[in-house]
Amino acid sequence: MRQPLAPADYASSVVAVPPIALNADHSVNASANEAIIKHIEAGGVNILLYGGNANLYHFGLDDYRASMEAIKASTAPTTHLITSVGSDFGKAMAQVPIVRHLGFSNVMVLPTSFPADPAGVANGVRKLAAAFGSGLILYLKRENYVEPDELAKLISEKAVSFVKYAVEKSEAADDPYLDAVLSAIGAEYLASGMGETPIHDHLGKRKLTTYTSGAVCIAPTAASELLELYKSGRTAEAFELSKPFLHFEKVRMMLGGLQVLHDGLRLSGVADTGPLMPMVSNLPTDKLARASDAVEALKSAEEQAVSRSLANRRRGVHVS
Numbered sequence: 001m002r003q004p005l006a007p008a009d010y011a012s013s014v015v016a017v018p019p020i021a022l023n024a025d026h027s028v029n030a031s032a033n034e035a036i037i038k039h040i041e042a043g044g045v046n047i048l049l050y051g052g053n054a055n056l057y058h059f060g061l062d063d064y065r066a067s068m069e070a071i072k073a074s075t076a077p078t079t080h081l082i083t084s085v086g087s088d089f090g091k092a093m094a095q096v097p098i099v100r101h102l103g104f105s106n107v108m109v110l111p112t113s114f115p116a117d118p119a120g121v122a123n124g125v126r127k128l129a130a131a132f133g134s135g136l137i138l139y140l141k142r143e144n145y146v147e148p149d150e151l152a153k154l155i156s157e158k159a160v161s162f163v164k165y166a167v168e169k170s171e172a173a174d175d176p177y178l179d180a181v182l183s184a185i186g187a188e189y190l191a192s193g194m195g196e197t198p199i200h201d202h203l204g205k206r207k208l209t210t211y212t213s214g215a216v217c218i219a220p221t222a223a224s225e226l227l228e229l230y231k232s233g234r235t236a237e238a239f240e241l242s243k244p245f246l247h248f249e250k251v252r253m254m255l256g257g258l259q260v261l262h263d264g265l266r267l268s269g270v271a272d273t274g275p276l277m278p279m280v281s282n283l284p285t286d287k288l289a290r291a292s293d294a295v296e297a298l299k300s301a302e303e304q305a306v307s308r309s310l311a312n313r314r315r316g317v318h319v320s
Ligand SMILES: N[C@@H](CC=O)C(=O)O
Pocket: 017, 052, 053, 193, 194, 195, 196, 212, 213, 214, 215, 257, 261
């Protein structure tokens, strides 16, 4: 599906945030990316977001165009595809004609770090949305990146269509910025945007619309079940199912979020992801065993979820 996503579309799927597989010369590996996409789609996930985990920060314009062309050609017509622009304003503006030419309807603006201020970010996003011709997904990666009231204005002006919330807190429950954002725009426009670590609070308690995840690229069926369990209020079962995901996220925190996911896809056997685009590196050999153990736990959760899903389908039962 190539239409702009509405909040109701987000509510029905986890958002997978995949890496991009590259060949040894850093050109895009179309067949490996297709294998990753097919694996995710087979698990019932129908929203793919290419952004941070794809390391798009470090793609030049030619590599960006080539990778997005290959990925677009590999997705099923029923899959919603989101690409990202930025993270700086100039690069984002240069990418807008590319995404328009490729026919993307859903585009996220990667978070810019320095120099930027809340009013400047809001106005930059307005200009980008005007150039793109439609609302953009905003990635909130740090507190006060945009003031909550200004964010509400951006949504009412249709410059922002959805928000990925990924401000790291030691306790997800204690997050005054998220409280303020929620009271300004409501949960409907918000995805928990940082993997499984905060979802017990973000989905179970605050009722955000969905969540974004890298681990879902390895265990899409289990991740879909996890979303459904949280959405149907079965939080104890959801928490139990989330354990291998939470462990994977801990390993990512220790060894590198992008690195463990990128190499983890290869270790899982889904696809040979190859190198990462500089300035990010593959895991050193002595860290692979730790990543591999976490990947195996995810694979086992996925196998069990697939068995449950097949059994439920045979009995005509829906998880919720
Ligand atoms: N960074 C998170 C969510 C993606 O946006 C992850 O990789 O799980």
